[in-house]
Amino acid sequence: MSTEVWTIQKILNWTRDYLTKSGSPSGRLDAELLLGEVLKLRRLDLILRFDQPLQAEELATYKALIKRRSKGEPVAYILGRREFYGLDLAVRPGVLVPRPETESLVDEVVKFLTSDAAPQGAVLDLCTGSGCIALAVAHTLKDKALKGKGTERDVIATDLSPEALAIAIENRDALDLAVDLRHGDLFAAVPGLQFAAIASNPPYVRTETVAWLEPDVRDFEPRLALDGGVDGLDLLRRIARQSKDFLVPGGLVAVELGSREQAQAMSEACLQGGLSDPKILPVMGGPTSLVLARRPH
Ligand code: GLN
Numbered sequence: 539m540s541t542e543v544w545t546i547q548k549i550l551n552w553t554r555d556y557l558t559k560s561g562s563p564s565g566r567l568d569a570e571l572l573l574g575e576v577l578k579l580r581r582l583d584l585i586l587r588f589d590q591p592l593q594a595e596e597l598a599t600y601k602a603l604i605k606r607r608s609k610g611e612p613v614a615y616i617l618g619r620r621e622f623y624g625l626d627l628a629v630r631p632g633v634l635v636p637r638p639e640t641e642s643l644v645d646e647v648v649k650f651l652t653s654d655a656a657p658q659g660a661v662l663d664l665c666t667g668s669g670c671i672a673l674a675v676a677h678t679l680k681d682k683a684l685k686g687k688g689t690e691r692d693v694i695a696t697d698l699s700p701e702a703l704a705i706a707i708e709n710r711d712a713l714d715l716a717v718d719l720r721h722g723d724l725f726a727a728v729p730g731l732q733f734a735a736i737a738s739n740p741p742y743v744r745t746e747t748v749a750w751l752e753p754d755v756r757d758f759e760p761r762l763a764l765d766g767g768v769d770g771l772d773l774l775r776r777i778a779r780q781s782k783d784f785l786v787p788g789g790l791v792a793v794e795l796g797s798r799e800q801a802q803a804m805s806e807a808c809l810q811g812g813l814s815d816p817k818i819l820p821v822m823g824g825p826t827s828l829v830l831a832r833r834p835h
Pocket of ligand 1: 739741
């Protein structure tokens with residue numbers, strides 16, 4: 539591909555086909571994101587400059603990125619960042635790449651916290667990874683407070699992985715948000731505290747299913763963030779059992795899981811854990827679901 543003239547349009551079309559053949563479900567988008575990175579252009583600007591030819595060095599840099607993507611490496615790791623809930627987050631192999639589905643969890647938590655039903659108190663995000671949920675909630679509450687709609691709240695987030703925590707801290711500092719990031723296994727880092735809301739996207743993939751995940755997930759993303767045990771519910775059951783003690787009366791626990799079946803089991807676990815009114819919300823028509831439950835007053 540090095541002797542011909544490659545315009546932006548031509549290279550995008552070529553890469554779309556090449557990446558699609560290598561198994562990417564989003565060949566065109568991948569191509570635009572990676573070329574945008576090399577040329578330091580936004581996606582819209584690429585389209586406005588369709589006829590611009592690429593220089594030899596640009597082509598060489600781009601080719602190296604495309605090669606990585608064709609071997610399955612997620613675009614977010616290649617770029618070192620991912621947008622989530624309007625925030626630009628640093629993302630590296632030590633954390634799960636934030637997914638659009640998880641934005642629904644943020645929506646639900648913010649909706650609750652800004653409703654009349656919400657008790658006073660802080661917010662807890664368990665298994666925070668890149669910090670995406672905690673940072674999106676903190677950022678949104680801050681933004682709303684500035685506009686006179688509700689108040690800011692303290693946000694604490696925990697993760698078992700020191701590597702993940704370092705990335706979450708980097709994101710918090712870059713966004714200048716006052717989220718308290720703590721190292722520890724679920725609630726271990728917040729003894730004796732009670733929250734108005736607990737959110738979590740814990741690992742929930744069934745152990746035997748991990749091998750069947752898409753190669754870009756299975757071969758690149760941290761197993762610790764994916765494998766939720768035999769039925770995927772190891773951490774979710776602990777969350778269901780312990781949340782009551784860590785919520786103020788009327789507080790909300792909101793979690794993401796991988797299927798309606800898991801959601802059903804989690805709802806039952808929440809009831810057994812002394813929580814009330816569990817609700818299952820399907821996300822974007824897919825198998826991913828949310829379960830929301832409250833600590834009774
Ligand atoms: N949704 C993730 C996937 O694509 C799983 C995330 C999780 O286990 N929390 O596999």
